[in-house]
Amino acid sequence: xxxxxxxxxxxxxxxxxxxxxxxxxxxxxxxxxxxxxxxxxxxxxxxxxxxxxxxxxxxxxxxxxxxxxxxxxxxxxxxxxxxxxxxxxxxxxxxxxxxxxxxxxxxxxxxxxxxxxxxxxxxxxxxxxxxxxxxxxxxxxxxxxxxxxxxxxxxxxxxxxxxxxxxxxxxxxxxxxxxxxxxxxxxxxxxxxxxxxxxxxxxxxxxxxxxxxxxxxxxxxxxxxxxxxxxxxxxxxxxxxxxxxxxxxxxxxxxxxxxxxxxxxxxxxxxxxxxxxxxxxxxxxxxxxxxxxxxxxxxxxxxxxxxxxxxxxxxxxxxxxxxxxxxxxxxxxxxxxxxxxxxxxxxxxxxxxxxxxxxxxxxxxxxxxxxxxxxxxxxxxxxxxxxxxxxxxxxxxxxxxxxxxxxxxxxxxxxxxxxxxxxxxxxxxxxxxxxxxxxxxxxxxxxxxxxxxxxxxxxxxxxxxxxxxxxxxxxxxxxxxxxxxxxxxxxxxxxxxxxxxxxxxxxxxxxxxxxxxxxxxxxxxxxxxxxxxxxxxxxxxxxxxxxxxxxxxxxxxxxxxxxxxxxxxxxxxxxxxxxxxxxxxxxxxxxxxxxxxxxxxxxxxxxxxxxxxxxxxxxxxxxxxxxxxxxxxxxxxxxxxxxxxxxxxxxxxxxxxxxxxxxxxxxxxxxxxxxxxxxxxxxxxxxxxxxxxxxxxxxxxxxxxxxxxxxxxxxxxxxxxxxxxxxxxxxxxxxxxxxxxxxxxxxxxxxxxx
Numbered sequence: 001x002x003x004x005x006x007x008x009x010x011x012x013x014x015x016x017x018x019x020x021x022x023x024x025x026x027x028x029x030x031x032x033x034x035x036x037x038x039x040x041x042x043x044x045x046x047x048x049x050x051x052x053x054x055x056x057x058x059x060x061x062x063x064x065x066x067x068x069x070x071x072x073x074x075x076x077x078x079x080x081x082x083x084x085x086x087x088x089x090x091x092x093x094x095x096x097x098x099x100x101x102x103x104x105x106x107x108x109x110x111x112x113x114x115x116x117x118x119x120x121x122x123x124x125x126x127x128x129x130x131x132x133x134x135x136x137x138x139x140x141x142x143x144x145x146x147x148x149x150x151x152x153x154x155x156x157x158x159x160x161x162x163x164x165x166x167x168x169x170x171x172x173x174x175x176x177x178x179x180x181x182x183x184x185x186x187x188x189x190x191x192x193x194x195x196x197x198x199x200x201x202x203x204x205x206x207x208x209x210x211x212x213x214x215x216x217x218x219x220x221x222x223x224x225x226x227x228x229x230x231x232x233x234x235x236x237x238x239x240x241x242x243x244x245x246x247x248x249x250x251x252x253x254x255x256x257x258x259x260x261x262x263x264x265x266x267x268x269x270x271x272x273x274x275x276x277x278x279x280x281x282x283x284x285x286x287x288x289x290x291x292x293x294x295x296x297x298x299x300x301x302x303x304x305x306x307x308x309x310x311x312x313x314x315x316x317x318x319x320x321x322x323x324x325x326x327x328x329x330x331x332x333x334x335x336x337x338x339x340x341x342x343x344x345x346x347x348x349x350x351x352x353x354x355x356x357x358x359x360x361x362x363x364x365x366x367x368x369x370x371x372x373x374x375x376x377x378x379x380x381x382x383x384x385x386x387x388x389x390x391x392x393x394x395x396x397x398x399x400x401x402x403x404x405x406x407x408x409x410x411x412x413x414x415x416x417x418x419x420x421x422x423x424x425x426x427x428x429x430x431x432x433x434x435x436x437x438x439x440x441x442x443x444x445x446x447x448x449x450x451x452x453x454x455x456x457x458x459x460x461x462x463x464x465x466x467x468x469x470x471x472x473x474x475x476x477x478x479x480x481x482x483x484x485x486x487x488x489x490x491x492x493x494x495x496x497x498x499x500x501x502x503x504x505x506x507x508x509x510x511x512x513x514x515x516x517x518x519x520x521x522x523x524x525x526x527x528x529x530x531x532x533x534x535x536x537x538x539x540x541x542x543x544x545x546x547x548x549x550x551x552x553x554x555x556x557x558x559x560x561x562x563x564x565x566x567x568x569x570x571x572x573x574x575x576x577x578x579x580x581x582x583x584x585x586x587x588x589x590x591x592x593x594x595x596x597x598x599x600x601x602x603x604x605x606x607x608x609x610x611x612x613x614x615x616x617x618x619x620x621x622x623x624x625x626x627x628x629x630x631x632x633x634x635x636x637x638x639x640x641x642x643x644x645x646x647x648x649x650x651x652x653x654x655x656x657x658x659x660x661x662x663x664x665x666x667x668x669x670x671x672x673x674x675x676x677x678x679x680x681x682x683x684x685x686x687x688x689x690x691x692x693x694x695x696x697x698x699x700x701x702x703x704x705x706x707x708x709x710x711x712x713x714x715x716x717x718x719x720x721x722x723x724x725x726x727x728x729x730x731x732x733x734x735x736x737x738x739x740x741x742x743x744x745x746x747x748x749x750x751x752x753x754x
Contacts, residue, residue: 205252218244307337474620623665
């Protein structure tokens with residue numbers, strides 16, 4: 001180092017004064033202080049940056065998940081007038097609807113016309129007159145939410161079928177208008193006696209048309225026509241003394257009809273009408289019926305405003321027939337419900353009561369999304385637009401009230417995410433995760449409980465495998481192994497932590513899972529024979545003469561213990577077939593299925609425990625070994641001087657003293673296991689089940705995020721639920737680490753005196 005006084009030209013014999021030495025030292029100390037302050041500032045800024053980054057991630061997760069809980073909102077846009085019907089005192093529309101772009105709305109009139117109007121101002125756009133109805137009075141009409149199929153029932157017992165089609169017309173990339181077309185679907189005589197149709201419902205599939213018409217208080221005519229052939233009609237009757245009040249077709253295979261005694265009758269129509277269920281709704285007449293999307297579940301309302309949801313299911317696995325169950329009870333309305341209009345996009349529906357109020361609900365979670373109280377509008381019918389972005393309410397005497405609707409996540413409630421819900425086709429309320437399905441009418445199931453359970457389950461089995469090996473291995477390496485051997489063992493174990501988890505998962509899923517399946521009994525026997533063999537090695541070593549042990553280098557006992565461990569594993573493999581034949585009738589998997597009802601999946605928690613435990617062991621081993629090595633040697637020496645053996649010293653002195661560090665190692669391993677993705681994803685069936693069995697798989701929060709995120713549309717419900725799952729995972733690790741720190745501090749206080 002150059003002399004700080006080289007700039008002075010002086011004779012080397014000139015002595016350096018004390019003042020000069022103090023000044024030089026002060027400058028050096030000043031430089032060191034500046035470096036220290038810079039290092040301190042950098043460390044502080046780095047710590048603050050890490051904390052800020054963590055909270056920034058949490059804030060971003062909450063921002064993305066919070067819209068799930070925003071309430072639905074409707075904004076009144078005004079009234080669209082109908083100039084042609086102004087001043088009328090009776091409702092002119094028997095059924096009405098709108099196109100998905102909200103450019104037109106249409107009405108089926110009693111004059112046997114279908115009128116299409118501009119939704120912007122109510123002016124007439126097109127008028128259609130179905131063939132064969134000229135001069136005929138239409139007494140009933142209905143419209144399907146899917147496909148805009150119309151059925152017009154006449155006063156002489158006929159039903160005209162039609163479909164209104166809207167074809168978008170573009171110029172460049174801009175929608176300029178819709179081409180409107182009425183497609184005639186035929187005319188069916190439902191009642192040869194010529195009685196007036198009181199109510200009608202119509203559904204059509206690729207090759208079948210089905211019409212249900214109420215032609216008398218106690219008579220329904222059901223007519224089916226295939227491939228434009230002749231219609232075949234049947235008559236359906238209620239029980240003696242009852243009258244029909246409402247009817248509705250669920251596709252082409254089911255029909256429900258309400259009675260004045262508060263019952264709903266359900267018929268299966270394929271191949272012939274067959275009464276399958278009579279559902280008691282209450283003691284008031286049924287005033288409204290409607291099928292939710294999918295035509296399996298339906299909603300009924302009575303004259304007292306009670307609203308319930310029903311669907312058929314098998315209540316027991318051995319049931320041959322499905323029973324109709326009251327799965328949902330909705331908040332009642334204050335007056336009789338006149339109409340139930342389902343959504344064409346999801347499982348929501350709109351109810352209209354006699355006082356003119358509208359209530360928008362969701363079927364699965366029984367959530368009331370929105371309530372539009374009765375106002376000055378005399379509403380006689382209402383619907384949700386095809387894209388769920390608006391509500392249209394038809395006024396008596398003409399005119400439509402428009403509402404802009406915003407309900408982005410109607411299927412989400414706290415009960416959806418963390419409670420039991422009764423899903424369609426299930427025998428009872430349960431926790432289910434099933435985010436997507438093959439059809440648009442799929443009922444999404446977004447419970448996070450199976451994912452949280454799977455995370456805890458996978459972590460538990462991994463730690464059961466990793467904690468004994470990691471902690472005991474670290475204790476042995478720090479207290480018994482010769483330093484030269486330890487210098488090789490510790491880096492080797494630490495290198496294990498560098499193995500990519502995807503490689504471990506790949507090996508576990510494609511090789512280890514099959515190996516464990518073939519030798520399941522041997523794997524469980526190894527859990528007994530290998531520790532027993534290792535313990536016997538320790539006992540044999542302890543029984544050796546003192547003089548022989550003193551001549552051997554410390555740590556040489558591993559040369560005795562390792563062969564015994566291998567021998568224990570070999571013995572377990574050899575005796576496994578005999579044990580399996582004797583105790584499990586030759587096949588452990590079949591025995592589990594027949595006697596315990598447990599299903600053995602090839603990729604299960606046993607495989608995950610081994611594979612993920614293998615990934616967690618290096619972390620637990622390294623931190624635990626550092627904690628054991630930090631115990632003052634004076635404590636060990638004092639214990640040995642008092643006559644304790646090396647194992648007694650290790651277990652009763654070193655282990656308790658190092659327990660805060662060991663506990664920290666276990667909790668860091670816990671965090672590693674909780675956040676593990678690829679091993680769980682590749683080594684399990686990835687099935688979200690609520691079962692502690694070690695022989696089946698699970699799905700964890702982290703693996704679920706990895707699987708579902710590519711399928712989640714941006715801003716959609718699944719997208720935001722995945723962010724919420726990430727928040728739950730964040731909260732789990734935060735709570736676990738906080739509790740771990742509290743316990744660690746208490747352990748430190750307890751053993752500080754040592």
